[in-house]
Structures are given as structure tokens and as C-alpha cells.
Amino acid sequence: MKHFPIYLSMTDTRIVLSGGGAAALAKLRLLLKTEAQIDVYAPTPAPEIVQWAEQSRLTLVSRPLMLEDLTNAKLVYAADEDPSVDARTQALAVKAGVLLNVVDNLKDSDFITPAIVDRDPVTIAIGTEGAAPVLARALKADLEERLPPRLGFLARIGKSFRKAADALPMGRRRRDFWADYYFTAGPRISNQDDAHEKLQELLTQHLEARDRAGHVQFVGAGPGDPELLTLKARKALDTADVVIHDRLISPEILELARREATLLDVGKHGFGPSTPQEDIDALIVEHAQQGAQVVRLKSGDPTVFGRLDEEIEACDAAGVSWSIVPGITAASASVASIGQSLTKRGRNGSVRFLTGHDMQGFADHDWRTLAMPDQVAAIYMGKKAARFVQGRLLMHGATPDTAVTVVESASRSNQRVLSTTLSNLPNALATAAFDGPALMLLGLHPRAACALVLDPMKQELA
Structure with missing residues (x-):
């Protein structure tokens, strides 16, 4: 900047x-x-x-x-x-x-x-550091259309009432009052004469109300692209007091959290140093019991290999309420990036999700079925398990030329796609030297129209 x-x-x-x-x-x-x-x-x-x-x-x-x-x-x-x-x-x-x-x-x-959207006393400044004045003007026009003309009137009334609202304790209760005013009660105020009376009634309601109990939202952050966040996930980040997030959450998504929110990194490193799960459980419960609105932000979808059940059980044991906000899982983002679908009529009517991170019980998967022609599977965190996957599939009858695609940092600006075969999988991964999160798609090759595909046989970026 x-x-x-x-x-x-x-x-x-x-x-x-x-x-x-x-x-x-x-x-x-x-x-x-x-x-x-x-x-x-x-x-x-x-x-x-x-x-x-x-x-x-x-x-x-x-x-x-x-x-x-x-x-x-x-x-x-x-x-x-x-x-x-x-x-x-x-x-x-x-x-x-x-x-x-x-x-x-x-x-x-x-x-x-800057270009300015004026709803005095609400003003929005738009700057591009001289790089794109046309873009600044377009953003200004878009915001002018979106923001109601009465916004300035509401803000002026609210500004004159700020001292009275200080009777509420600083923090969530005061924020709840102002949110109620600007988004619910305020727009119904027709004239300035009765505005203060309406605001005083609203303030009395909030002063007499009990403190809102803490709550935990398990939110899926998607694969990394902030534009793939759901509207509900955006709203959760905007209202959270505490955000407890994984290591793989992109900085662009963390930037969407409230400035006043406490951000806690409890990231787990594959096969490396990690925050113990019981510590994460305790942290979630501790902040919720203190009355905080907690967002437990998980990469992808929290219901897919996210240790979600353990954290829910910790909330239940402590009597903490919770809800789940699903997100786009890495398999969906990865398959979209190569122009394919996870299922296809006449090819495969089912798809399997596996994790290569936890090797315990990995050998017990139905490898014989996976090795059959036209099967599709998505393996999460499977880079280190690549040689094991190769051996199991070949042992159970998979052909050496079975298609395998590995997508690194799916949906992000540094996304890379490795297209290879089962026989060459471990060597191709070693050559590609992926260091970001990667998902392995068994049985799928990228469509020809997809760019940024690494061909390990040619050792070049197409």
C-alpha cells in the first residue's frame, strides 16, 4: 500500500x-x-x-x-x-x-x-493509486446505486445519539444496539421529530435485555479464493468476536474479519508441529463461555476431514450452542479447475473422498473397487501417501496408465495442476516439488482447454 x-x-x-x-x-x-x-x-x-x-x-x-x-x-x-x-x-x-x-x-x-461516495456523514473513499481511475469511477457509480439516500439521515440521527448509547457496555452489546438501529429499527423512522423517542425506546430494550450467550459457528472458508465464500460465511466473519482459524486460510479471507476481532491461528502442519486437538477444543469452549461469538474457520468444508465432530462434542459437553456454515470443499474446486466433473453418467455414479494424512486404516479401503476402470476418487492431503496409493491400486489391478491429476492451491492465484499417470505418480510429484496444499484426483485428466497444467514428461509448463 x-x-x-x-x-x-x-x-x-x-x-x-x-x-x-x-x-x-x-x-x-x-x-x-x-x-x-x-x-x-x-x-x-x-x-x-x-x-x-x-x-x-x-x-x-x-x-x-x-x-x-x-x-x-x-x-x-x-x-x-x-x-x-x-x-x-x-x-x-x-x-x-x-x-x-x-x-x-x-x-x-x-x-x-480519492473518488468519494457522499452520504454525509457517511463517506466512502475509493483510490487506485492512479492505476485505474476508470475503475474507481465505476466502483463509485456502483456504490452510489447501492447505498440508499436516507443513509446520511440515519447516520446523522445516530451520531447525535451516541452519548446516550454509551449507557450500554462497550463491545458486543453496544454493537448489537447499533446494528438493530441501522438495519432494523432505523429504516422505519420516517421523520426526525420522533427519531430520538424511537431510539430511546430501542435503547431501553437493549439495556433491559440479558447478555447474549456465546455461540460457535463452524464456518467453511472454501479452498482459498475469497470470492468462493458463501454469503453466510461473510456475515459470520463480519460479526465474530473471535476467529479461530486453520493454517491454510488465505490472508485475503482473514482480511474480511472485523478489525476488532481476535484472530487465533491454530494451524496444523501435515506430519509436522501442530496445535493439539484438545487445545483447540478448549480454546473454542473458553471463548464461547465468555460470551464471545466464535467463528471456527476451517479450510474447505468443515464437514469434510475437518475434525468437526470432536469440536462439536466439546461444545456439547460444555453446554455451548453451535451451528455449521458449509463451504466449498477442495475436491469441488480442484475438479472445476481442470474442467471436469466428479460424476458422469455412463462413467461413474459415485465418487470417494479419502484422506492420505491419517495412514491408520488406509490399507483397509476398498482398493479393488477403486482400481476398476472409470472410478473417480479425491484424495486429500495425499502427497506423502502417493507411493502407497500407487502400490495399492496397481496391486489390485489398476492399469499403469490410469489418469491422475494433482491440483495444488486450488482456486488461488498460485494454483498449479499436475497431470500424470498412476505409474509415474511419485516421480512426477517429486519433480513438481509442490509445497502447498494439494488434492489428488484419481481417474481424471484435465480437459485440453485448461491452462497451467504441468506435464512431468515434458518438464515444462504448458
Whole structure:
């Protein structure tokens, strides 16, 4: 992040702008929405600027900017649309120690002015660091359409009631009150006259209500792409007090959690150091018993090889309520990435999910059925078990040219797809040197249209 977004107080603040043409007008239309004192220096100002000065909305000085004009200024805009004049303004700003914005010149600017969605006092700033102004405008238009015009009215009423709402303890109870106001009670308020009475009634209800009990949501984070999160998973992250997450949860998904939420990494490393399951169980229960809304965030779907039952049993034993939010499992994401389906009429009417992480009992699988033609299976965490899988299948009659596809980091930007055969599986994996989470699909090859397929026979990326 090259530019850090902040909101500057404009109360009793002086902003200086040099310029009187189209660029100056564009900036002034935005700056005039603030409480700042605006001084414009322009020998030949546009008629609109003259009119604003006559209306006392700004101060107009019909001469070039001088160094002494920058005394007590917080911001200065160079908007003359003339490189030599803008360079002169820049030199004056540097000498005066004032933050400068040169219009349409990111390189020489100390700050940038974002696209703004205005629902005063609710404002949303959109910046692309100069990379995509068209995208910023498109996002602004989309948000303008989505946000109701009455949002500003609700926010102004809410702002005036904040001191009264401090009677509620800080934290979840206060957040619940404001959520109730903005999303349930507030939109039903028709006019400002009875707004405070309605808010006082709502506050009384929340003051008299008992503390909400802690609750655990077992949430599937999907394979890693944040766009594959369900809406219910997004909502859970947005309201969680505590997020207890696996190692494989992508940073982009963790970024969606509330800023105030406590994030706890209890990741397990395959065949390496891990947080003991009983410690994870205890952590979940401890936070829920303290009244927290807990999200136990699991990669993929929590019901597939997620040790979910053990954590549910710990909640039940402690009398903690829980619910499950399913997610897209890695098998679905992996098979989608190679353009195939897990089942196909006339080929296979069933599919098996196996885990190669826990080798205990692995030999007892029905390998004879899996070795038959046209069978499909998804093996989770199977990289280290590849030679064992190969041996069992060949021993039970699978052909050496049986298709095998291994998908690493399915759905993520660094996804890789290894297409090989059963006879070459261990060697192909060694050559590919996958170091991310990988899922093995037995009986499937990628369709020709799929990109990023690693061919171990050619030793090259197609």
C-alpha cells in the first residue's frame, strides 16, 4: 500500500488551490463539501469560481500564488494545468512544508484525492493509486446505486445519539444496539421529530435485555479464493468476536474479519508441529463461555476431514450452542479447475473422498473397487501417501496408465495442476516439488482447454 487512506479534520482548516480552469473546478466541487476555508489563487478564474467567491463559499485572489500565501495552510492543490506553473507551486509547497497535490501528477504529489461516495456523514473513499481511475469511477457509480439516500439521515440521527448509547457496555452489546438501529429499527423512522423517542425506546430494550450467550459457528472458508465464500460465511466473519482459524486460510479471507476481532491461528502442519486437538477444543469452549461469538474457520468444508465432530462434542459437553456454515470443499474446486466433473453418467455414479494424512486404516479401503476402470476418487492431503496409493491400486489391478491429476492451491492465484499417470505418480510429484496444499484426483485428466497444467514428461509448463 503506497498511499495510506486517512480522514483529515477540515474544521478550522485552510486549503489553498492554485488554478482557475477545468482541473480547479473539478477539485473545488469536491472541496466545497467540506468545512475548510478555501483560498483560490487564479489570475483568470472561471465564472463558476467567481460566483462561488461572490457567495462567500471561498476566497478568490486574482494573482499567482506566493510563498506567504501558504502560511497556516494544511493542504495545497496545484491545478493550473501548466507544468511550469504547477512546478512553481510545488516548489513553494516544499519550502513552506505543506502537503501538496498536483492534479493528474501522481509522481510529484504528497497525497491523492480519492473518488468519494457522499452520504454525509457517511463517506466512502475509493483510490487506485492512479492505476485505474476508470475503475474507481465505476466502483463509485456502483456504490452510489447501492447505498440508499436516507443513509446520511440515519447516520446523522445516530451520531447525535451516541452519548446516550454509551449507557450500554462497550463491545458486543453496544454493537448489537447499533446494528438493530441501522438495519432494523432505523429504516422505519420516517421523520426526525420522533427519531430520538424511537431510539430511546430501542435503547431501553437493549439495556433491559440479558447478555447474549456465546455461540460457535463452524464456518467453511472454501479452498482459498475469497470470492468462493458463501454469503453466510461473510456475515459470520463480519460479526465474530473471535476467529479461530486453520493454517491454510488465505490472508485475503482473514482480511474480511472485523478489525476488532481476535484472530487465533491454530494451524496444523501435515506430519509436522501442530496445535493439539484438545487445545483447540478448549480454546473454542473458553471463548464461547465468555460470551464471545466464535467463528471456527476451517479450510474447505468443515464437514469434510475437518475434525468437526470432536469440536462439536466439546461444545456439547460444555453446554455451548453451535451451528455449521458449509463451504466449498477442495475436491469441488480442484475438479472445476481442470474442467471436469466428479460424476458422469455412463462413467461413474459415485465418487470417494479419502484422506492420505491419517495412514491408520488406509490399507483397509476398498482398493479393488477403486482400481476398476472409470472410478473417480479425491484424495486429500495425499502427497506423502502417493507411493502407497500407487502400490495399492496397481496391486489390485489398476492399469499403469490410469489418469491422475494433482491440483495444488486450488482456486488461488498460485494454483498449479499436475497431470500424470498412476505409474509415474511419485516421480512426477517429486519433480513438481509442490509445497502447498494439494488434492489428488484419481481417474481424471484435465480437459485440453485448461491452462497451467504441468506435464512431468515434458518438464515444462504448458
